[in-house]
Amino acid sequence: MELNSLLLLLLTALVCLTSSQDSCGNRPLVGPPGSSRIVGGRDAPEGAWPWQVSLQLLSIHTCGGTIINNLSVLTATHCFLKFWGRKRLFRVVAGLRELSTPGGHAQIRFISEIRSHKGYNHVTTENDLTLLLLSSPFNFTDHVQPACLPHDVRHEFILNFSHCFISGWGTSYYKGEHMNTLQEAEVELIDRRKCNLLSWYGGRITENMICAGLESGARDSCQGDSGGPLQCYSEDEERFYLIGVTSFGDKCGVPRRPGVYARTSRFADWLKTNQTASVSAANRLNTRLISALLSVVLMLF
Numbered sequence: 001m002e003l004n005s006l007l008l009l010l011l012t013a014l015v016c017l018t019s020s021q022d023s024c025g026n027r028p029l030v031g032p033p034g035s036s037r038i039v040g041g042r043d044a045p046e047g048a049w050p051w052q053v054s055l056q057l058l059s060i061h062t063c064g065g066t067i068i069n070n071l072s073v074l075t076a077t078h079c080f081l082k083f084w085g086r087k088r089l090f091r092v093v094a095g096l097r098e099l100s101t102p103g104g105h106a107q108i109r110f111i112s113e114i115r116s117h118k119g120y121n122h123v124t125t126e127n128d129l130t131l132l133l134l135s136s137p138f139n140f141t142d143h144v145q146p147a148c149l150p151h152d153v154r155h156e157f158i159l160n161f162s163h164c165f166i167s168g169w170g171t172s173y174y175k176g177e178h179m180n181t182l183q184e185a186e187v188e189l190i191d192r193r194k195c196n197l198l199s200w201y202g203g204r205i206t207e208n209m210i211c212a213g214l215e216s217g218a219r220d221s222c223q224g225d226s227g228g229p230l231q232c233y234s235e236d237e238e239r240f241y242l243i244g245v246t247s248f249g250d251k252c253g254v255p256r257r258p259g260v261y262a263r264t265s266r267f268a269d270w271l272k273t274n275q276t277a278s279v280s281a282a283n284r285l286n287t288r289l290i291s292a293l294l295s296v297v298l299m300l301f
Helices: 002-018 077-083 153-158 264-299
Strands: 052-057 060-069 072-075 090-094 107-116 130-134 161-168 183-190 209-213 229-234 239-248 259-263
Touching: 052 072, 060 229, 060 239, 060 264, 072 239, 072 264, 077 107, 077 130, 130 264, 153 264, 161 239, 209 239, 239 264, 259 264
Parallel strands: none
Antiparallel strands: 052 060, 052 090, 060 072, 072 130, 090 107, 107 130, 161 183, 161 229, 183 209, 209 259, 229 239, 239 259
């Protein structure tokens, strides 16, 4: 009986390792969005944003990030400007709601490679996007899931978004303290032409960026939210898409100065190219694990 149980466990593990992740943008613990301290935010329910991660420097939260597959996290390049070559100082924590009490659903991973967009400009904040390749894959659970990515700009346009949210542990006001509990806030996508008006950002917003928030400034991302997700719900596909990566803003919660995000649909080709490496690494890792499990099975006979 014990032998049969062990064999069943090993076979289950093999299935898990060889099965592909064909689902994204789902949050098993929370239903579809209805109406609704990120500035103007509220505590996020348990499991509300299972793709949200905390990037921690020496165990201290510094930035957010988004899981896009079990070995890849998307974040902002400016989070690493002061720490080039020091990837060993960072860790990535998923399945987390409260920073002080990670709990049993949290998964901690380390970074094997940092792939920043080569076109990043620290003056204009153009191309503020970095892909983190992890040293070991996440185990997808109800608390840890990947977000979907738009295939391109046209795909983003036809997804029929109904609700958009920002999330993170950033400060609830400019130069404040990080929040202990994950915050969320519903925001509006703002047309680039409006965001580029002289009384707004005065032409600074490029096609690779997207503005989101409220004209009043009542809901906004802030310090510590950088690299985190701007996520929108597609009514047609009933799942969330990562539309933007938190990049910059004028302080926090300032009228006509909404948060600015790297527009992921504009980087679809770059992401596909760089994700290939992480998928290959995952396949090599799974092959090694499967071989090890099969060796154990053979030894039992």
